[in-house]
Amino acid sequence: GRAESSLGTLADVNLNAAVSKEACPLNLAPTASTTAALALGDALAVAVLDARGFGSDDFARSHPGGALGRRLLTYVRDVMRSGDDVPSVGLDATLSDALFQITAKRLRMT
Known part of the structure; x- marks a missing residue:
């Protein structure tokens, strides 16, 4: 100043x-x-x-x-999430099933 x-x-x-x-x-x-x-x-x-x-x-x-x-x-x-808190689907699951699991576990990935 x-x-x-x-x-x-x-x-x-x-x-x-x-x-x-x-x-x-x-x-x-x-x-x-x-x-x-x-x-x-x-x-x-x-x-x-x-x-x-x-x-x-x-x-x-x-x-x-x-x-x-x-x-x-x-x-x-x-x-870190582990065990049942991690979304998981089998190799034969549909994409819709995978998205449902991701959303259900509330990981904010969508």
Whole structure:
């Protein structure tokens, strides 16, 4: 931001992500400036992660219910089906019989 702004004058450090021109043809809509701010925020987050030695195990513990945490914490044993839970038909079964078995076992394959 601007070092001369009211917030800038109070800050110990000013990380300037100013852009000379927005991508908007009218130079009005915040386009390039929002991208620059996002990139600066991402860079700061990654620097803090690195400085703290934050690894995938830490991330998984912090986000156990989210898609990324689940990806790090889920093992084959957690999703593997066996025995009667696996759809199975003989070699002479019709395709209709096979689809019925897959659907009946609720494996979300259809």
